[in-house]
Amino acid sequence: MLSHQFSTPTAPGRVVVVGAGGFVGSTLVKQLGLAKVPVLGLTRKEVDLLADDGAKRLRGVLRPDDGVVFVSAVAPAKTAGQMMTNLRMAEAACAAFAAVQPAHLLYISSDAVYADNANPVTERSPVAPSTTHGMMHAARELMLRSEYRGPLAFLRPTLIFGAGDPHSGYGPNRFRRQAANGEPITIFGEGEEKRDHVAVEDVARLAVRILLHRSVGVLNAVTGVATSFHDIANIVAAQFSPRAEVKSVPRPGPRPHLLHRFFDITDLHKSFPDFHFEPLADGLARVHQESSVR
DSSP: OOBOSSSSOOOOSOEEEETTTSHHHHHHHHHHHHTTOOEEEEOTTTOOTTSTTHHHHHHHHOOTTOEEEEOOOOSSOOSHHHHHHHHHHHHHHHHHHHHSOOSEEEEEOOGGGBOTTOOSBOTTSOBOOOSHHHHHHHHHHHHHHHHOOSOEEEEEEOEEEOTTOOOOOTTHHHHHHHHHTTOOEEEETTOOOEEEEEEHHHHHHHHHHHHHHTOBEEEEEOOSOEEEHHHHHHHHHTTSSSOOOEEEEOOOSOOGGGSOOOBOOHHHHHHOTTOOOOOHHHHHHHHHHHHHTO
């Protein structure tokens, strides 16, 4: 659970977003702008954490009074090589944070750090990842806990959707792309597995709140509502004219993302009692509209 250093929202002097060119990072920069928080967004063009001088470049722009969000990553990390790439990026970031310790640090992690059978998942569920992606985030969290001595928060989103998602993982983003291409929407088996999905804008709005309160601890970015892939596919299918076909295909095998996952969001309610998530159907409709005008 989070503890707030500031009981009332107070804008930091500046927030540095490391990974501002990505799906979550770019959305966070927009939300910080809406909250009128001074922000410095760093993309790979400004700071390449994989370059020999990556740590030095990041250290050069940091100030001790900064709030920092570390969200830069190669995602998803499906292979051992991708995992190690992400750990090298974290190593460079840790070196920079050790040299110029920011006033507050927020790491955007993932619910992949939890065990597959942790239902219902809470912030106190064991960290026991079963994938390289989850291992990567768990290792990065440990690295930051070890190397950074200031106030630290972890935000662990579940499956994220949004109009700007560059990935095509199983779920709303892939379904919409399949339908937009005139292809059937494919679901594994009957698509009965239920998962929680969160809009990227809601993840960013939670991150802004953590920054404004200088919160410390762990928070899951989850809605508490699990919806089957079958139902999501049919919501997306109905957004197209003519309606897209939804087609069942054989399951590729036992994969973590095909399991049911449910969350207990008591801690989120306690941390931010007035926070409201965008309902999934509304979010999917908005994403469809935004994608149609791109």
